[in-house]
Structure formats: structure tokens, C-alpha cells
Amino acid sequence: MPQSNRFADYLEIIRQQIRWKRVQPYVLQEIENHLTDQKDAFERNGIDEETAIIKAKAEMGDPVVVGEQLDRTHRPKPDWPLLAMTAILIFLGLSIQFIIGTDIYNGMEMFYKQVIWAGLAAIVFLVAYFLDFTILGKYSLIIYLLLVAITLSDYWFSDVRTTGYNTAIYPLLLFPTIFAGLVYRMRNKEYGGLVLCGAAVIVPALLGLLIHNSTVLFLIGTSCLIILTVAIAKGWFNVRKLYALIILYLSSAVTFSIMLFMMNDYAWNRLHVVLNPSLDPTGAGYITTLIQRLLLHSRLFGEGLPVSDYGQYPISKILPEANTDFLLTYLTYKFGWILFIGIILIFLAFIVRSVIISKRQKSVLGQLVSLAIILTLVLQFLTFVTSNLGFMLFGPVSLPLISYGGRGLLINMCLIGFLLSIFRTGSLVSDDTEVAGIKSSRLIQYENGKIIIKLKATQ
Template sequence: MNLEEYLNELKNQIRDKHAKEFVVNEFLAHIEDQAADLQQDGMDHEQALTKAVEEMGDPVSVGVSLDRIHRPHMEWKFLIFTTFISILSIGVFYLICTTMPADSVLINVAVTSNTFFKHIASIAIGLVAMLIAYRLDYTILAGKSRIIAALFLLIMTLLPIPFGQTINGSNRWLCIGGITLSIQALFLLYLPLFAGILYEYRNKGISAVIKIFCWMIAPLLSRLLYSDARGPFALFMLFAEFILFILALRKNWYAVKKRALLLGGGFIFSVIAAAVAILCINLRSYQVARLQNWISHIGLFTRSMDEDGMLYVNSRLDYTFLHSNFIGKSDSAINIMKNMAGMTGDLILGSVAATCGIAAVVVIMISLVVLSIYIFNISLKQRNSLGYIVGCSSGILIAVESISNILIVFGLLPLTSTTLPFFTSSMSYIIVDYILLGLVLSIYRYKDIRIEKEPVGSTVVKAE
């Protein structure tokens, strides 16, 4: 059997097309190395090549063994943990909907009679979206991230023209075929694309860093066209993107002086963040009041509790947690939460404490922390750099969403719009959260069969 026949037979035993390329190239290198050693022992080239092929063993048996190794994997423990969080979320919403009084604001405004079934539908759609993302090959981003990101930004910029909808004075919604979607939730999917962009610019020097900063602010410019680049969301996106950029720098992807770039990048980030905050806040009185109330709540400023109602929310949340039972509902805590119109979607941990008990709040917090750590653990172990950075983008989004919501609920960050992953009443955010988990599963699925490819036309600059 000659070399070509051997490699073809070997390749026919392997089902994954990307693994075929990897295995054939690896075996070709081994055969050529073995043939070179045999030539040094006196064989001519053709004899050495034939002998080297024979020493590789039966191509069918070898191919079957390699197919078993280089096959897609399912991370069953991660999937089971995701299922646990899904069931926990459904259980929490069931208890909230069945425990709150029928005449409460919670039932009539924040949680309608259809909210529980809507939440189940959101979880079901999210799980389907997760499985679709799992089946998709995340390496489609390799070499195409900038094109995909540009198309994404173009679509997200143009869609509000025919489908934009204003709700309660906010133009952050799309209504397509009777389905209302949050634009801010959809924009979270830009972060994995930004991760792919960071990957594409490897080894391209300081000019690539400048382009990266342009891609960093691109989604904010898109929303500015609609006067909707809200401060908290803009800062959230910039913070998540900057963390990803730091992770890329730690890998020496851009062959630049990291210390100087980090200092310069930190300064630029601070300036951009401050400019965005000032531009988006625009000295609106209620937003200034929020900051004052936050400072007052943490004891650095004294302010009347009922001056504008926002410090009232913080105090009511404190009262709710203080008077909640460890396990089970608390009537006194429920009486507080039921009248906080519109707050149960953003500050749902308060409702959980009142209706389910502090133990449920602790379980939710621990579950989300463990999930974030689990995602980072999977991502950091990837041998493929694209899988590493895309997985980290998912982990950053879940972690920052969780931590910021928890800090806001407990008064450690200013009161603002926020969501708790998987436990929000927003279908859009739930679906996006599950898509992020699907990306992580896809990264694990192909962890042994996606080879690293160096960027084309890269330049090498010594890093210090």
C-alpha cells in the first residue's frame, strides 16, 4: 500500500471533516520523519517511504481508534448543571406567582397571570437555542469574525427602522411578528463576535490594537443613532470588552509592550467610559438622584428617604431581606415587595427572598457563581485560542450580569436596570443566556478536533 492509499483509507475511518485534516497531516509528518530516519540507514527514498507506511499499522484499525479519540464530545456535567438551573428558575417563578396576593402589584403589573407560562416558554426556547448553538461549529468565526460582526451591527442598526417599538418611553425594543425583543439583550451577542475579532488580529502589531478599540465602541455608536446608548449598558459592554482585551494581551497576541499598552488602554477606557457616562446621563435629574441615593445608602451621604422614592426602594429591599424567613414565605416581606411596581423583573432576588426564603437566594447566587467558574474552567483549558477567547466572552457576560445584579439588589451599586441570568422575566435575555451556554458546549464539543491555525500575513514584533 502506497502513501496516498494509506492516508485515504485512514481518512475514510474518521467522521469529522476537520479531524480528517488534522489526523492526515499528523500522520504524514510521522511517516516522512520515519522515512528520513530509514534513509539515513541506507534505504533509498521509495523503499524508506514504503517501509515507514508499513510500520504505521493497519489503516482501518488505526483510523477507527483515532476516530474514537477525535470525535465531538458532550460535557454532560455542564448540561446537567444547566438543567438544574433551569428547573430552579421555573420553580422560583412558580412559587412567586402562586404565593403573591392576587391584588398585589407583583401579580397585576410585574408578574401577570401568564408570566409563569411565559417563563416556561422562555426556558424551553432558550434550551432549543442552546442546542442549536451547541451543534454549530464555533470555528466559523475564524477569519470571518469581522464580516459577521459588521453584518450584525448593520442589521441591529437597521432593524429598529421598520420594527422599533417604544415601551414606557424607551426605544430599546423590536416587535417582529408580534414578538417583542430587547435590543440590549441581542447586543450581548456582539461580545463573542468581538472575541473572534481579537483572535483575528493576533500578531498584527499596534495598528491592530487601534482597530480593536474601534470595534469596541462600534455597538455604542449604533445605539447612539437612536439616542439609546444608556450609561449602565454602555459601561457594561465596555467593561466586558476591556476584560476580553486584557485576556488577549496576557496571551501576547499582539506582540506589543503589554505594560505600556495596558496603561494607555486603561486611560483610554476611562476617558471613553466617562464620556459615555456623561453623554448618556446628560445631567438628568433622576439619574443624578440615583447616584446620590447610592452614596447615601452606603453611608457616605445623608439624604431624605422619601425625597424621590429611589432610596425608598433600597430601604424596602433591605427590609425585605431582613424580614424574610430562611426557608419559606414571609408575609411581612411579601407586603413590602408586592407594592414595588416594576421592580420584580430587575430585582427578583427580593421577591425570591420574600416568597421562597433566604436559602433560595443563597442557592441561586451560588449556582450562578459556580456556573461562571465552570465556564471559565472549560474555556481556560482549551488548546484552541479561538475557543479560549470565545468561551471567556460567555463567562464574562454571565459573571458580570450575575454580580452586578446581586450588588444592585443589595445596594452596593447604584439602582439601575439590570437582569439576573436565567431568573429574569425577560424572554430576550433568557434566550441570549442559553445561546452563550450553547457556545460553551460547542467549544467543549470540538476541543480535541479543532487545530490552531496561525493568522495569515502576520507580523512578529518582540513583546516586552
């Protein structure tokens, strides 16, 4: 725009007053538009261009004062309660790891490892927190492909014999978030965009199947389904909402039925035992039966009553994975339901507050990505709690920030870093104006008393 040079010196002074760099282009664009409008108005009244520019600047006022006022309005807004809760959860997690560490075999060694991982996770958190989260929208395809590559190599090189599970489950936890970025990119792309989004779920879902982890599969499937439902319901795909929802749920139901159909005898057998652990109390139903017995003997405060069937051994000898998979069962039996309730309440507070702030986000990208992150955290939390209560349909993956395991901690801190970054800077993010672009490509337009008929379509 030729005008921009005329106002450049004035805009530069305003820019220098605004300390938050990322807000500058958004604000200056609006001010420049205003100056141009004002100048045009003066010119229409017969004033020459030079004078009009000077007068337009004078109308706006002293650029230093204007800049200072804008600076005061635009400060990043860290959400201190959520930051505090994240810190509390990390310290609570480490304290719990220390307490359990003194009780179980090799526990202290694992505790020290977890402290080191917590340090690394804090760095990852800060990077995600200060990174511009809009890259998740802009480069969603590249990030998606990168993540597929990382997960595949993790799957390939994972040493299942030493870890007991495939470590690819952790990068898989990032998929819903990247998926939200893809949905953002595909918005306004109608049915084609919707189909492409559906296709994007296939790769992580297949990986979830390959590593035999029903929890991860459930987490990815449910999150992506909810994200798409919200995107369709809010009209972001520009399609008939009802049709699109029918297509989405029909295809999900078909996929789900095919998966059930392909389940082998072993899986069916497991499912039966999950629903009724007493069918096989010493085999596949062993853990479930043990957990149910431990919880039945737990008290509100203090250590639970002795469980007779398992000899007189302490809980640390009979419950496996006390610091990871069954941490809540351990804590409940060892210290009482009060600790269980306390941990649940902190998580609930975190989740409820996140949902409230997420709903306030103005940009489509901010809403989608924060929804995806909240879902990833909530579903991990829910599957962990239910399995620790003895309902093992979906086994535990991790209790975010608390259960033992470096990769889980790293991934969850990265997700929370992005979430709080959205909440800190989301107010200034606006989506690209594609919808407006479509409007202006209409053949006949009415504007300022003029009817404009385009004889050639421009798009």
C-alpha cells in the same frame, strides 16, 4: 504535495475509522507528514521511491488498527456537569416563574409565554452547541457588522412605550463574544490591531449610551477591557506589553472621564440618589428604599416579617417586576435567604467550573471566546444580584436563564451553547500558524546544517 496521492489510499482507510469528522483533517495531516518523513529517510538510504512508499506504510502499521486507535482517542468530550447545571437552571427558572406567576397579576400568562420561549431557547442552544465555534474567529468581521445591523434595527423598531425599555439591550449582550472573535483576528497585528479592536468597541458603546442603559454600557466596556488586557498580557498582539497596557488604560480612562463630564443634571441627580437613597425615598430612591426594607424584614427560612410603612399589602402588590428585575428580592422576602443563597451557589458552581475549563483551552480563539461568554454571564449575574440587594448603580438586565423575558433567555442560551461547544471540541482546535510564517520569512535561516540566505524578502 505530490506525495499525498501516493498515500491517499492508506490515509483514506484511516480516515474511515475516525468517526468524528472534524478531527479527521488535523489527524491525517500529521500522519501524512510522518509517512513523508519516513519515505524521505528510506530514499536517503538509497531505496527507490516505490519501495520507500511501501516500506513507509508498513512501518506505520495496519491502517485499520491505527485508525481505530485514533478514533478511540478522539471523541468529543461534552462537559456533563455544566450541561446538567444548564438544565437545572432552566427548570429552576420555569418553576420560579410558575410560583411567582400564581402570585402576581397576569403571572400565569407570562409563565406560559416563558415556557414557549424556553422551548425556542433550547433549539438555539442546540444549534450553537453543535455549530463549529471557530466561525466566530473566521467570520468575525461579517458577524460583527451583522450584529451592528440587527442591533440598530432593534433600536429603531423597539416599541419602548409597551416594553418600557429598548429591546436592543439583548443583541448588545452578544458584542463581547464577537469582540473576542475580532481580537483573535487582530492578533499578531501589533499596535494597528490593538487600535482597530478599540474602534470596534465604539459602536456598541454608543448604542448603550443611546438606549440609556448603564448596565449594558458597563458590561460591554468591562468585558472588552478585560479581554484586551488578557490578550496583551499573553502577548497575542506581539507588542511591548507594558506600553500597550498603558495605552489601553489611559484611553479607557480618558473615554470614561469624557462620559462623566457629559452626564447631564438628571444623571448626576440619579447617581446621588443611588449612593444615598434616603435623599429621595418616594421618588428616584423609592425602589432602593423598598428593597432595603423588604430585605431587612426577611428571614433565613420562610416569609419575611410584615413591613409596616407599606400598609398591610402582600409583597406582590408593593414590589414591581417581581418576576423579572426584582425576582431575587421577591424570593428572598417570600421564601427566605436560603433560596437566595441556593441560587447564588448554583451560579457560582457554574461559573467556577467554566473558568477552570476555559483556562485549559489550548487555542487562543477558544480561550478568548470562552472568556468573553463567561464575562457576559458573570456581569449580568453581578449587576442583577447587587441591584436586588438594593444597590442600584447598575440596574438589573436579567438573571441568566431565570428571570422572565424571552429575549434574555434566548441570548443567554445561545452564549452558553457556544461556551459548552468550545469545551466539547476545543481540544482539537489549533490556531492558524501565522507566527511560524513570520519566522520563516527571516532573511537568514539555519536548518538541517544549512544556512539559507534569502536575497529577496518574500513578504
